Amino acid sequence: MKADKEIKKKRMRLSLPPEEYMHSGHLACQGCGATLAMRYALKALGPRTALSIPACCWSVIDGPFPYSSLSIPIFHCAFETAAVSAAGLKAGLEMVGDKETTVVAWAGDGGTFDIGIQALSGVAERNDNIIYVCYDNEAYMNTGIQRSSATPYGAWTTTTPVKHYKNRPKKDIDAIMAAHRIPYLATANISYPEDLYRKVRKAKDIKGTRFIHIYTPCPTGWKTRPEDTIKLGKLAVQTCIFPLYEVEDGSTWKINIKPRDKKPVKDYLRLQGRFRHLNEEAISFIQEEVDKKWARLLKYEEVSPL
Amino acid sequence: MKKQEPTPKIDFKSEKDMPLAPYSLGLMLHNFTGAWRNIRPEINLKECIQCGICWKFCPDTAIYIENEYPVIDYTYCKGCGLCAEECPTKCITMVEEEK
Numbered sequence: 001m002k003a004d005k006e007i008k009k010k011r012m013r014l015s016l017p018p019e020e021y022m023h024s025g026h027l028a029c030q031g032c033g034a035t036l037a038m039r040y041a042l043k044a045l046g047p048r049t050a051l052s053i054p055a056c057c058w059s060v061i062d063g064p065f066p067y068s069s070l071s072i073p074i075f076h077c078a079f080e081t082a083a084v085s086a087a088g089l090k091a092g093l094e095m096v097g098d099k100e101t102t103v104v105a106w107a108g109d110g111g112t113f114d115i116g117i118q119a120l121s122g123v124a125e126r127n128d129n130i131i132y133v134c135y136d137n138e139a140y141m142n143t144g145i146q147r148s149s150a151t152p153y154g155a156w157t158t159t160t161p162v163k164h165y166k167n168r169p170k171k172d173i174d175a176i177m178a179a180h181r182i183p184y185l186a187t188a189n190i191s192y193p194e195d196l197y198r199k200v201r202k203a204k205d206i207k208g209t210r211f212i213h214i215y216t217p218c219p220t221g222w223k224t225r226p227e228d229t230i231k232l233g234k235l236a237v238q239t240c241i242f243p244l245y246e247v248e249d250g251s252t253w254k255i256n257i258k259p260r261d262k263k264p265v266k267d268y269l270r271l272q273g274r275f276r277h278l279n280e281e282a283i284s285f286i287q288e289e290v291d292k293k294w295a296r297l298l299k300y301e302e303v304s305p306l
Numbered sequence: 307m308k309k310q311e312p313t314p315k316i317d318f319k320s321e322k323d324m325p326l327a328p329y330s331l332g333l334m335l336h337n338f339t340g341a342w343r344n345i346r347p348e349i350n351l352k353e354c355i356q357c358g359i360c361w362k363f364c365p366d367t368a369i370y371i372e373n374e375y376p377v378i379d380y381t382y383c384k385g386c387g388l389c390a391e392e393c394p395t396k397c398i399t400m401v402e403e404e405k
Contacts, residue, residue, distance in 0.1 A: 012356045012374045018307035024367050024382035025334035030342065031386035035365040063337070066316070068330035193362055219386075227387035230363055 015194050018048045026069035028061045031226025033216030033233070035061060037135045038070070038192040041214075044200035045131075047072060049102045052086040054116060055079045056108030057142045058135075082107040083120040087128035102131060102204055109136040109150035114173050124209045126182035131203050131210045134173070137218035145221040148300075152241075153289065154282050155171070156274040157221075159246075165277065169289060174213055174247070181250035183208035189215045189244060191233030196255060199246065223273020235268040240294040245301075248305050253304040256298060265290055309370050309379060310335055339366065343385030345400040351375055353397035360389035360398060 021042035028035045034057050042049065051074045053059050059076055063069050077085035086105035104222050107116055112134035117144060139157050140146040147157040149171040160166040177185050182204045188196040196214065203210040217232040219225065224232060236242040237257055244256040265287050269275040278286075300306075314334040318324055325331065349360075360376050361369045368383040369376050378389075390398040 010356055010374065012358055012371060014358045014361065014371075016362060018371075020307060020367055022367060023333045023335060024310055024379065025337040025339060026366070027334075027337070027339075028365060030365075030384045031388055034366050036363065039365075039367065063334040065328065066325060066331040067334045067336075068332075069334040071333065074330075143392035225387075229365075229386075229388060230392050 006263070013128065016040065016197055019043060019046075021047065021049075023069050023071065023072050025063070026061050027063060028057070029218075029220045029226070031219045031229045032057075032061070033110075033190050033218060033229050034058060034135050034137060035189075036229075037133075037192075037196070037214045037216050040190070040193045040196045041104075041106075041133060041212075041239050042072065044197045045102055045104065045204060048100050049104055050089055052077050052082055052089060052103065052105045053103045054082040054085075054105075054107050054111040055142065055283070056106075056111050056135075057137070058106060058108070061143060065111065079111055080115045081119050082111050083115050083123040083128075084134055086130040086132070087123050087126070090130050103129075104131045104133060106133050106135070108140075108142070109134060109138060110140045110142075110148045112136075113149045113173055117173075117176075120177075121180065124177060124182050124211070127182065127208045129207055131200075131212065133200075133212045133214060135214045135216045137216050137221060138170070139218075139221050141218050141221045153286055154275055154278050155271075156223075156277065162277045174211075174245075177211045178247045178250045178253075180209075182211055183249055184210040185213075185247040185250075186211075186245075187213045187242065187244055188217070189233045189237055189242060190217075191230045192237070192244065192257070195244060201260070221274070223276075224271055228271055232268070232271060235263065235271070238288065241267045241268060241290055243263060243294065243297055245297065247284045251305040252295070253306075255301050255302040262294075307370055309372070309377075310367075310382070312336055312338070312381065338381050339384050340381050343380075343383060344403055345385050345387065346380065346403050347383065347385070347387065347390050347398050348379055348401050349376060349378065350397040350399070353395050355395055357394060359392050359394065363388050364393050 082105040090103040186199040313335040368379045
């Protein structure tokens with residue numbers, strides 16, 4: 001397809017580097033947020049990267065053996081061992097004299113919040129030199145939308161049906177990881193790719209355990225339209241449900257995006273089928289919880305370095 | 307960024323042909339995900355302002371850039387509609403696929 005002659009030629013300015021390490025033909029659903037997270041993260045990490053992926057959506061998206069949709073090496077490990085496998089890979093590479101390669105553990109929210117937390121905690125305590133990326137789609141999407149401890153209050157999943165929707169809040173994994181006093185921790189969102197790129201780039205140059213928590217909407221599990229993926233990500237930041245911040249050495253908290261006027265959480269909830277059953281009372285409870293969490297975060301930033 | 311050329315699918319006649327070590331033999335480009343599509347995006351280049359947002363937000367990397375303009379690769383586009391939704395000038399429209 002060629003541009004018409006009347007159109008003036010202008011150089012296209014791209015806000016991200018043009019190199020692609022993730023290729024077409026992968027098996028993700030339409031409008032998947034996790035693939036976007038991988039695409040941006042690999043743009044920042046470059047070709048000298050090795051991934052360790054436990055059972056999660058990405059172990060399926062990548063494609064069956066002997067193919068792969070990524071042009072970097074991947075190691076599929078057991079569910080609970082994403083962090084330690086990566087630490088072992090890094091130790092092995094260092095033994096053979098390779099100090100350049102970045103080793104990344106790439107796990108979903110089940111492999112981070114529930115099943116992999118023991119290994120992750122151990123790695124963070126030993127301060128092994130890896131990047132741990134958790135892409136958070138708020139349930140076990142790979143196996144068919146079961147509740148995980150990352151599922152937010154009020155959400156429908158197949159194991160928390162509408163009559164007994166989840167009545168516990170989402171686990172605050174960032175606070176848990178910050179309490180390990182790791183050198184770098186950040187939350188990122190696929191709707192802000194430049195911010196995500198900058199954070200992964202920054203993490204690449206730091207030594208020690210780095211933790212990046214990426215928010216990735218899932219149209220299949222959240223019962224949203226596939227074209228709303230980016231809109232949901234933006235709303236999550238503007239309603240302060242998923243604030244973007246960085247923590248250095250567990251002490252310096254910095255909020256990256258502070259919405260000028262906070263949007264009500266209702267705007268975010270009504271786009272999603274998994275929250276359709278919520279009544280006004282439940283929505284106002286969620287709003288209260290979000291406000292409390294945001295106020296606490298602002299206070300953390302105010303008093304830091306702690 | 308550039309148009310991705312399909313790669314051949316490798317046929318293994320027996321288990322003995324399989325690689326001994328678990329390494330990948332190629333990309334998934336033999337998998338034409340365009341067949342999943344019900345609606346197709348079409349770009350009206352006269353209104354395009356070359357912002358690159360459609361390229362940036364494509365989960366299938368099915369938009370490449372040729373002559374400084376975005377081009378959709380229909381071999382791999384799954385038809386999610388993210389590009390049409392995020393386009394600031396709304397020059398991408400989703401058209402029903404003819405069967």
